[in-house]
Amino acid sequence: MSAKIRLYVEHPLGEEQSVPLTREQAHYLFGVMRLGPGAPVALFNGRDGEWLAEVSEAGKKGGVLTCSSQTRPLRMPPDLWLLFAPIKKSRTDFIVEKAAEMGAARIIPVQTEFTNSERIRQDRLQAHAIEAAEQCGGTFVPEVGDLHKLDRMLADWPQDRQLMFCDEAEAGSALRLADGGRGLPWAILIGPEGGFSDRERARLSALPFAHVVSLGPRILRADTAAVAAMTLWQQALGDWA
């Protein structure tokens, strides 16, 4: 019996473990997807891998699933953060979805000088990361951080974490990535639509842990740049090799 529906839950998972459902989860499984007692569901919580469970109680306001066996072990992504300047709503949602699919371990919206957004809905973005993991067979869900000021993040930067910084104004090279950095923690920084300010660019370029990388001769939108940069990183230093 294999499950077509994958559901993220917060509850611990394990053999014979009962997992209570929230009202929203019960509505989705029993109201929308019309599952009844005995129906299979794949569960993951970001810590215990993926488990096959079946519906043991189904109600309008809640229900219980019972785990039987582990179907996948937990697979952690590499230690990669994605920092990005929020853009308009649908493209910000998209960046978070793509970061979860591409295997970022943490997603951090950052406010740069040319960032338009002053606020984000962290809960909504986190829900997008969960949905991406549900859809794409992931067993890990990256944490979406609150909006941080780029300046402050750089001031408190952990010194061993390398920073891949994608700037259309710089003639960097993707190949330089291969020179080193494997096994170290990394972050990718994607700027806002208007690019970085001269001050930010100068500061970033002077950082000892920063690596300027080129994303080709065409100007990419921020959401495209995020996927392209994560691809280059995963291929050169991550778990695609």
Add this chain to the structure above:
Amino acid sequence: MSAKIRLYVEHPLGEEQSVPLTREQAHYLFGVMRLGPGAPVALFNGRDGEWLAEVSEAGKKGGVLTCSSQTRPLRMPPDLWLLFAPIKKSRTDFIVEKAAEMGAARIIPVQTEFTNSERIRQDRLQAHAIEAAEQCGGTFVPEVGDLHKLDRMLADWPQDRQLMFCDEAEAGSALRLADGGRGLPWAILIGPEGGFSDRERARLSALPFAHVVSLGPRILRADTAAVAAMTLWQQALGDWA
């Protein structure tokens, strides 16, 4: 004087060239963007590079721009086709937009066994490719083809065109791309949400011009896979090096 607005036109461009506007273009420039006589606009037509022009006649139903000087030469992308199985509307739009940004020369929707869509709106997809080029500073617009059956395309395949085929069920390697193929025409094929059928997979794998490439250990949505595959190709064989 530099232009903030970039507009794709069909008309030839050159020194002192007058360019008549369609009703829609006149509405956009004069109604929406409120440009008046003398205002600068950057024009490109996919053949003559980018030209600085200014408004010489502005009316409700039309208008004329006059070119002054070329601001960028035509930059052709590499000879790369992107073949993809259409998925739901917003993600299909997205794939076309991203293909234009990433430098595909031609975009061809293909119908596979597990493709849900039987029809596409070619005109709407072409408009997305144009808009992406307008936004991203491109001087070339990839042609979006009509929906082709994958079987028929493969039967008529030009024998020197290499095919990069991304299949989550295959343990391919992106590195094999580096073995050769530089300077040859290429195509990237992205399957539908349900993947390829066993029959399609067997047929594709047996083709002498096909190269199976892995996009890492996580399952990617088709739109993510399209950007990731184009990134790997541009980096290994295209104009990113």
